[in-house]
Amino acid sequence: MTNEATTYDAAIVGAGPAGLAAARELSSRGARVVILDEQARPGGQIMRQRPAEFAEDGWLSGGLYRKLKALLREVESLRELDWSMSTTVLGVADADGDEGFVLTAVRADESLTFRAKTVLCCNGCYERPAVFPGAVKPGVMGAGAVQTLLKSQKIVAGDAIFFAGAHPFQLLVAAQIAQAGGRIAGVAFAQSRLRVLSILKEPWLLVSHWRVFATAFGNLVRLRRAGVPLYFGYAMKEAIGANRVETVILQPVDSGGRARTRAPTKRVDADLLAMSYAFEASSELARQVGAQSRWSELSGGWVATHSQLMESSVPGLFVAGEVTGVAGADASLVEGCLAGLGMAVALGSIDAEEAARCAAPHRRRLRNLLRFAQYLARLAAVPAQLFETMAGASAVVCRCEGVTRADIAEALAGNAQISTANSLKLFTRAGMGLCQGRLCYANAAAQMAAQRGARVETLGPFQAQWPARPVSIASLIAAGDEDCVASRTTKIRKPCR
Amino acid sequence: MNRYDVLVIGGGLIGCASACYLARRGLRVFLAEKNDLNSLASGQNAGSLHFQLEHRLIEHGDALAAQFAQVLPLNAYASRLWAGLEEDLGASLGVRMDGGLMLAATDEETELLHKKQALESKSGIDTRMLKGAALRACAPYLGEDVRAASFLATEGSANPRLVTLAYARAAAKAGAGVYAGCEVAALSRGGGVWRADLIGANAPAARICADNVLNAAGAFAGRAALLAHLHLPVMPVPLMMCVTDRAPPAIPHLVQRAGARLSMKQARDGNIIIGGGWPARFRTANGTPDFSRRPKLIHSNVARNLALAVQAAPLVAQRRLLRCWTGVVGVTPDQLPYLGAVSKSSGFYAAVGGSGFTLGPAYASLMAELIATGETSLDISAYDPARLSSVNGFMEGAA
Numbered sequence: 001m002t003n004e005a006t007t008y009d010a011a012i013v014g015a016g017p018a019g020l021a022a023a024r025e026l027s028s029r030g031a032r033v034v035i036l037d038e039q040a041r042p043g044g045q046i047m048r049q050r051p052a053e054f055a056e057d058g059w060l061s062g063g064l065y066r067k068l069k070a071l072l073r074e075v076e077s078l079r080e081l082d083w084s085m086s087t088t089v090l091g092v093a094d095a096d097g098d099e100g101f102v103l104t105a106v107r108a109d110e111s112l113t114f115r116a117k118t119v120l121c122c123n124g125c126y127e128r129p130a131v132f133p134g135a136v137k138p139g140v141m142g143a144g145a146v147q148t149l150l151k152s153q154k155i156v157a158g159d160a161i162f163f164a165g166a167h168p169f170q171l172l173v174a175a176q177i178a179q180a181g182g183r184i185a186g187v188a189f190a191q192s193r194l195r196v197l198s199i200l201k202e203p204w205l206l207v208s209h210w211r212v213f214a215t216a217f218g219n220l221v222r223l224r225r226a227g228v229p230l231y232f233g234y235a236m237k238e239a240i241g242a243n244r245v246e247t248v249i250l251q252p253v254d255s256g257g258r259a260r261t262r263a264p265t266k267r268v269d270a271d272l273l274a275m276s277y278a279f280e281a282s283s284e285l286a287r288q289v290g291a292q293s294r295w296s297e298l299s300g301g302w303v304a305t306h307s308q309l310m311e312s313s314v315p316g317l318f319v320a321g322e323v324t325g326v327a328g329a330d331a332s333l334v335e336g337c338l339a340g341l342g343m344a345v346a347l348g349s350i351d352a353e354e355a356a357r358c359a360a361p362h363r364r365r366l367r368n369l370l371r372f373a374q375y376l377a378r379l380a381a382v383p384a385q386l387f388e389t390m391a392g393a394s395a396v397v398c399r400c401e402g403v404t405r406a407d408i409a410e411a412l413a414g415n416a417q418i419s420t421a422n423s424l425k426l427f428t429r430a431g432m433g434l435c436q437g438r439l440c441y442a443n444a445a446a447q448m449a450a451q452r453g454a455r456v457e458t459l460g461p462f463q464a465q466w467p468a469r470p471v472s473i474a475s476l477i478a479a480g481d482e483d484c485v486a487s488r489t490t491k492i493r494k495p496c497r
Numbered sequence: 498m499n500r501y502d503v504l505v506i507g508g509g510l511i512g513c514a515s516a517c518y519l520a521r522r523g524l525r526v527f528l529a530e531k532n533d534l535n536s537l538a539s540g541q542n543a544g545s546l547h548f549q550l551e552h553r554l555i556e557h558g559d560a561l562a563a564q565f566a567q568v569l570p571l572n573a574y575a576s577r578l579w580a581g582l583e584e585d586l587g588a589s590l591g592v593r594m595d596g597g598l599m600l601a602a603t604d605e606e607t608e609l610l611h612k613k614q615a616l617e618s619k620s621g622i623d624t625r626m627l628k629g630a631a632l633r634a635c636a637p638y639l640g641e642d643v644r645a646a647s648f649l650a651t652e653g654s655a656n657p658r659l660v661t662l663a664y665a666r667a668a669a670k671a672g673a674g675v676y677a678g679c680e681v682a683a684l685s686r687g688g689g690v691w692r693a694d695l696i697g698a699n700a701p702a703a704r705i706c707a708d709n710v711l712n713a714a715g716a717f718a719g720r721a722a723l724l725a726h727l728h729l730p731v732m733p734v735p736l737m738m739c740v741t742d743r744a745p746p747a748i749p750h751l752v753q754r755a756g757a758r759l760s761m762k763q764a765r766d767g768n769i770i771i772g773g774g775w776p777a778r779f780r781t782a783n784g785t786p787d788f789s790r791r792p793k794l795i796h797s798n799v800a801r802n803l804a805l806a807v808q809a810a811p812l813v814a815q816r817r818l819l820r821c822w823t824g825v826v827g828v829t830p831d832q833l834p835y836l837g838a839v840s841k842s843s844g845f846y847a848a849v850g851g852s853g854f855t856l857g858p859a860y861a862s863l864m865a866e867l868i869a870t871g872e873t874s875l876d877i878s879a880y881d882p883a884r885l886s887s888v889n890g891f892m893e894g895a896a
Binding site: 091093094096102104113290401414415416417418419420422423426427429432433434436463465466467470471472473474476477479480 | 508530533536659662669677678699742780790791793794796806813814815816817820821
């Protein structure tokens with residue numbers, strides 16, 4: 001048995017804008033830092049890179065990406081950073097008796113353990129799937145997943161792609177697909193045209209965030225020019241097709257998201273449906289350690305709470321980026337800077353006064369960014385009744401375990417004592433499958449809240465269990481055989497260029 | 498007004514089942530659960546229906562094993578109850594009684610199995626020793642290290658997610674008041690009745706009265722007993738469980754190991770549930786265990802538990818670990834349950850400890866019989882909490 005594992009000053013989970021910014025801050029102060037990420041190359045979802053062999057000149061062009069790309073290139077060139085890419089973190093736990101934390105992870109079916117005095121969870125967010133008849137058919141994807149294929153492998157996921165959602169993100173993806181030569185069958189917003197355009201009523205936003213609006217406007221123009229039909233005030237009614245999506249049926253809805261039953265539905269042929277209704281903070285790793293979270297309807301569900309320098313309720317555990325509330329890449333970057341300062345204080349590299357001084361400009365910028373993010377979140381908010389309207393009576397809520405709306409309704413009606421989301425999970429199996437409830441929580445909890453007349457925040461999140469992702473049993477035993485699950489030396493690679 | 502025959506403290510399997518059987522006997526029952534029903538050990542355990550003597554009961558030598566063999570008649574009683582439970586409660590509970598194997602991988606373990614079988618046959622538990630071709634034919638999934646096994650046809654498993662709530666529904670149907678989110682904050686006695694002060698979001702009244710109290714608070718029954726100024730030594734023990742992704746049907750049996758901590762079964766949905774009593778660790782606050790938080794997983798124990806599972810059934814190595822979870826069970830100092838009156842004069846009863854899931858329905862049925870009629874059809878004197886009279890002789894009458 002060897003015991004040569006490094007104890008890092010900081011382990012950063014997630015190599016997106018927040019993680020990169022924190023790594024830069026910490027590295028500049030001499031801390032020993034390891035960055036872990038599921039992807040093969042750093043950048044996060046926003047700067048998802050192609051494999052090095054397929055690098056290209058025009059990668060992620062546009063002013064929005066400029067600052068982020070500069071950060072990425074800078075951090076990639078830092079020699080003293082350790083990278084563990086293609087690494088899935090399974091759990092974070094406080095180290096018993098010792099200071100700091102133990103991170104369990106897996107890379108290519110090899111179990112790994114990392115020790116660190118401080119940990120930053122900046123593992124982003126994921127898309128909330130909508131529940132409607134046909135939503136589990138092949139050919140229904142998240143808009144983010146469609147974008148991932150495009151960014152990472154230059155794959156246009158379908159021949160005729162229809163976008164349906166409530167989030168402006170789908171405009172961006174649609175424009176990127178169109179630019180890559182894909183055909184867009186249409187884009188449907190649940191909100192009315194007026195509501196989408198109400199952004200113009202806030203001129204201060206146009207001035208302070210002109211780049212975002214210029215991009216959005218450019219996307220719209222690009223789609224219009226390509227002759228893409230845009231639908232406003234339409235929700236998904238059904239995706240139909242023999243073995244996969246062939247036709248999308250749209251339901252007209254009012255401003256509250258209720259079906260306008262007298263207005264005619266619309267049918268559009270498409271072989272791929274990309275959904276973009278909402279995002280959820282990926283707070284489960286932080287919650288696994290015991291970090292407190294609060295419910296935020298508009299910015300990603302259960303989001304981790306934190307101090308001014310991004311420390312969670314667990315001392316030494318920091319959170320940044322979408323984990324603290326979905327607010328976009330710029331806000332994530334600034335939160336990463338703040339977290340880096342907070343971790344430097346925790347490590348004793350700087351004192352609190354200096355940290356406060358360095359943090360001041362970041363905090364001003366963050367306030368501004370969060371104000372804008374909140375505005376966008378209100379704009380992109382899913383109309384109150386929309387999810388209920390789309391879901392109908394019997395659509396699948398938990399796709400891992402095949403639990404339907406009807407199953408959940410029956411469980412709730414038959415068992416008055418089920419009063420938490422966890423109890424619902426235990427009784428129905430919704431949330432017990434491969435995804436650990438990430439995909440079904442919001443929809444199951446919303447249904448429960450509606451049926452019980454309760455607010456989601458009173459139902460609580462699903463318990464965050466280890467491992468965060470399914471893991472090969474053979475690899476766990478192989479690691480255990482060496483009797484050093486907690487002290488295994490890990491091989492670290494520099495990122496491939 | 499707010500007057501009951503029995504106040505049941507605890508909305509786990511034993512509490513809900515007791516409420517059901519008591520209400521069916523026509524008694525007025527009030528069940529108070531401070532959290533959600535089924536939210537602790539009753540919903541978190543492995544769901545084993547094990548009627549052979551467990552590893553933990555036979556590992557400490559012959560004299561103790563003989564003492565633990567006292568539990569066997571209760572096992573037989575429980576086995577009969579489980580066999581008819583889905584019909585009785587009118588609900589699917591995932592009950593599967595296709596037999597259980599206790600495996601031996603060493604000569605010592607084989608010898609242990611023979612001794613165990615001798616004890617069991619005295620109590621009418623019909624275990625069979627299987628070896629060689631007969632064993633492989635019965636359980637082709639077993640690994641080559643397995644030398645012998647004792648087989649009991651009535652063993653199996655049930656779904657802990659479903660059983661407690663099915664009892665709660667049956668209890669409510671029979672007229673019991675079942676309240677989750679309702680905590681008994683204080684108990685006092687006067688005029689021959691118990692007065693219980695209630696708190697919590699769903700407490701239907703600030704105070705109720707009951708002639709009897711049944712303590713079914715599981716791992717935290719010690720605390721509940723102190724409300725009545727009685728000692729009930731129940732030690733909370735943190736344990737862990739593992740579950741794999743869905744596998745094709747391969748393991749129809751409950752699988753345990755004679756000389757190591759392993760229990761394994763395949764659920765109807767295909768997931769393989771692996772446990773066996775491996776410890777987790779209490780989280781602490783100010784230096785002492787914080788029972789309000791879920792215990793912390795010990796990763797080296799996960800690896801050891803899984804290695805035992807793979808040794809027993811190599812196909813497990815091909816699976817992915819889906820989830821681990823931890824829970825807290827209540828263990829009594831002598832590992833035998835408390836079943837009966839802690840204080841006969843005041844009508845304070847307990848049904849706690851032992852194999853709470855396997856035996857829970859039996860405890861509940863017997864306690865309902867005892868409280869309703871003053872006697873039981875099965876001799877439960879071995880579990881009488883009167884064995885605590887050395888302590889409670891001092892305590893009694895203080896409430």
